[in-house]
Amino acid sequence: MTRPIYFDHAATTPMHPAALEAYLDAARSGPLNPSSVHACGRAARRILTGARDRIAALLGCHPHELVFTGGGTESDNAALLGAALAQRERGRTGIVTTAVEHAAVLETCRRLQEEGFRVTFLPADEHGLVRVADAEAAIDERTAVVSVMTVNNETGARQPVEEIGAVARSRGALMHTDAVQALGYEDIRLADRPVDLASFSSHKIGGPPGVGLLYIRDGTPFRPLLRGGPQERGRRAGTENVPAVSAFARALELAAAEREERTRETERVRDALLAGFAAELPPGSWAVNGHPEQRAPHILNVSFPGVSAQTMVMNLDLAGVAVSAGAACSAGSLRPSHVLSAMGLPDERVRSAVRFSFGLGNTTEEAAKVAKLVATILARLS
Ligand SMILES: Cc1ncc(COP(=O)(O)O)c(C=O)c1O
Incomplete structure (x- = not known):
């Protein structure tokens, strides 16, 4: 055949063979709870910290601005809910997004609508691009969060995230981008981009499924979606998936190098x-x-x-x-x-x-x- x-x-x-190897190396290395204080826990923390440091260097941000999640969907949910709920405390109850987002963003926006947020879905032109002028007209001093994807997962269209992000931030709104389909194809220097929150997923770049990243810029108001233990500096409870994180870091290193x-x-x-x-x-x-x-x-x-x-x-x-x-x-x-x-x-x-x-x-x-x-x-x- x-x-x-x-x-x-x-x-x-x-999955890239080198990422699979990194996964297996970590999984075979012993019990892996990075919160445990004993030697096994410390070894797990070393793997986790090493992976976070390497990813942060590749994405141009501080390691503590990165939160490991269960995938792109969770990152989108956590970003929008977390930022919107925090912004509501400041009297901001508007959400501006686009009609062409991934379901993970659209459905979370519908959930926010049910919670009383006013959501504007920006239209796209015949090429699938959002117009900056439409975003400018929609974003005001009541806007809590603006969410515009970097690359559309159906058409590949690259949205003007930088221009819209600049508008959002000039009006005091937080800027989120779903960058799941951009990872691996762009030099993503997060510190230099006008975004406060960004979502990534491992399985689109040769890493394992079920692990993702949420970038939260220092100082961004945020309420955690998952509550429980103090993992990820209290921003995402639950024992980290150390082998998957290690494999994600390896996959990203290769994607960046090549x-x-x-x-x-x-x-x-x-x-x-x-x-x-x-x-x-x-x-x-x-x-x-x-x-x-x-x-x-x-x-x-x-x-x-x-x-x-x-x-x-x-x-x-x-x-x-x-x-x-x-x-x-x-x-x-x-x-x-x-x-x-x-x-x-x-x-x-x-x-x-x-x-x-x-x-x-x-x-x-x-x-x-x-x-x-x-x-x-x-x-x-x-
Ligand atoms: C643009 C975009 N956002 C979010 C997701 C969801 O990512 P995950 O499968 O890791 O939950 C995908 C995957 O299909 C995607 O293409």
Whole structure:
């Protein structure tokens, strides 16, 4: 059997062998509760502290500004709830976010709506980008938190987070960004960015799932989501997942060291797929969704009007190719993508949108093969 082609790296990435090794090394090293005072506990704390220091150096922040969490979803929940509740004590009860956020942010905003916060969902243009002018009009002295993702997980569009962050902070609001899909593709110097809170996830960059990071800038008002023990300086209770944290740090080190090379290679694979579509598919049978330039290199969203995304995904799966219909989180349901709908794309374009996402190990040969397979599937179905 030929090796399957994995073009679904935005859903999750295969664990990097070096990260797996770091995981196993830590897990095998003994009982790992960093809060214990005995020798085993001290050894666990050394692993945890070492990982935090290394990640902080790579992200350009202080180690104590980083909180380990159970993943990107928890980081988003904790950031929004934690900052919003703290800001309410200062009389700020407005939230400004976008219509194209990940469900982890959108659902948390709906929860805040139930708690009495006034939430504004900024629209996106036809390329999936939020306009800074819309943010400027929406953010005022009552705004508690502004949350705008760095890179969209469905289209790869790169939002103007820096410009919006500057507006938010000039009006006394806290700025959060979900940077889950940006990690590994950008030089993230947190200290230099106009953000107070940022969410990251390990399993999108070759680390294990179930571990994430929340950056909380020094001095940011914050109420913890999880209460219990004093771990993570009282900002996230619960015994830290030391092996997973150690593996996350290793994966991030490799991603940072190889960032430029990985970015170039990813662009080559994406461009080869686009060139393959241009060569193999009849004109008018496909359309790219997202911004042509302001985008991350690893996500390509393409509609094949006339063929439902589910049908294309299933047919590609039968041919040994893994891709997603819209976001992975909504893949089990037939609900059309809220991101593409918010971009104002016609229904048919939304229903037929497939997300191809690339990463370590993908090749231009794979891209050429996938383009040919898509052409065969389209010819068979039309
Ligand atoms: C933009 C974005 N935010 C948040 C998440 C959630 O991260 P996790 O799977 O670690 O909970 C994802 C993953 O799908 C994502 O793409």
